[in-house]
Amino acid sequence: MSKTVTVGISDLNVVKAPDTLVTYALGSCVGICMYDPVTKVAGLSHIMLPSSSLTGSDPKQAMRFANTAIPMLLKKMESAGAQRPRIKAKIAGGAQMFSSTGNSAISNIGQRNIAAVKQALATLRIPIIADDTGKNYGRTLYLTAEDGVMRIKSVNRGEWTY
Amino acid sequence: MDYEKMDSLQIDVLREIGNIGSGNAATSLSEFLSCPVNIGVPSVQILDYDQVVEALGGPETMMVGLLLQLEDDIKGMIMFLLHKEFAHMALSALMGDMYNSFDEMDEISASAMQEVGNIMAASYVNAIADMTGLSINISVPSICMDMAGAIVSVPAVYYADISDKIIFIGDDFVRDDSHHAANFNSHILMIPESDSLEKIMTSLGIEI
Numbered sequence: 194m195s196k197t198v199t200v201g202i203s204d205l206n207v208v209k210a211p212d213t214l215v216t217y218a219l220g221s222c223v224g225i226c227m228y229d230p231v232t233k234v235a236g237l238s239h240i241m242l243p244s245s246s247l248t249g250s251d252p253k254q255a256m257r258f259a260n261t262a263i264p265m266l267l268k269k270m271e272s273a274g275a276q277r278p279r280i281k282a283k284i285a286g287g288a289q290m291f292s293s294t295g296n297s298a299i300s301n302i303g304q305r306n307i308a309a310v311k312q313a314l315a316t317l318r319i320p321i322i323a324d325d326t327g328k329n330y331g332r333t334l335y336l337t338a339e340d341g342v343m344r345i346k347s348v349n350r351g352e353w354t355y
Numbered sequence: 356m357d358y359e360k361m362d363s364l365q366i367d368v369l370r371e372i373g374n375i376g377s378g379n380a381a382t383s384l385s386e387f388l389s390c391p392v393n394i395g396v397p398s399v400q401i402l403d404y405d406q407v408v409e410a411l412g413g414p415e416t417m418m419v420g421l422l423l424q425l426e427d428d429i430k431g432m433i434m435f436l437l438h439k440e441f442a443h444m445a446l447s448a449l450m451g452d453m454y455n456s457f458d459e460m461d462e463i464s465a466s467a468m469q470e471v472g473n474i475m476a477a478s479y480v481n482a483i484a485d486m487t488g489l490s491i492n493i494s495v496p497s498i499c500m501d502m503a504g505a506i507v508s509v510p511a512v513y514y515a516d517i518s519d520k521i522i523f524i525g526d527d528f529v530r531d532d533s534h535h536a537a538n539f540n541s542h543i544l545m546i547p548e549s550d551s552l553e554k555i556m557t558s559l560g561i562e563i
Contacts, residue, residue, distance in 0.1 A: 218504025331505025
């Protein structure tokens, strides 16, 4: 029996085939899918903010930021048997939900999240093979560990896969 | 001031702001829609992000969100959330025959909804201003129709470093005109910055 594991906001998790990971309603947050096709280990992180200068070791805080959550996800995948050279990433989210709020800190947060995620993955030398980021709508994201497919669902635009 | 350490007196203040604001909102809606609008006792709760999303019916519930910023003496955000049915009712009452459906949000429907958001937000903001004597301005509302989780994540992300608590007010309105009575509920999220929350409390003579 395969099960579906939910990843909340500022959360991350790792599963193996035949299980599936899901994170609901990404707005300006970014969902990072990482996958090793040989061991079929899949990881998903849902980050809220770009980076933390905090050096504290509170794992709940670390899962909130792109620059701390992504290395943490990689470590967790490696402990589950994934090999770093085989891991590739697919990313989605980082939308601008509200246009013209007159507050650039709100309008830009999605773009800043996307940039921080790309930076964090580049630092770890993990290639991004699919990118469904930006624009102005919310996304629910599924990652199936059987085949590494990322499925995106939106309320206004239907569903599609990468 | 920490939302998590509020005592029952302080929460009662927020509840009272919610009660007065909801009363104002019913009056304003009634004028705006030109029909009687009654309101039940609002629920006022302090919730975190996940609880707010659950209270709205789950992360993928389709909703209309209107986001306004609070400026001047009080800084923060206020968000008005309503289901499509509420938007549909408001637009058909406002626009009559001109209105078809809310499936496609065109410019006219969007600006009418922004006006509803403005009225609703002003009802609560005026409640705070009247009680405290503080001066509060609200920005032009920005609108979004999408998943509840994605909409609510906007203030949650913005205030992530400060607090993950949100003042959540649920309202049940009854539109009661000669043709039919209909129930609609809506939700207000109030997120005053923590020193603004302090200002509200101290101006009411409450020790913090």
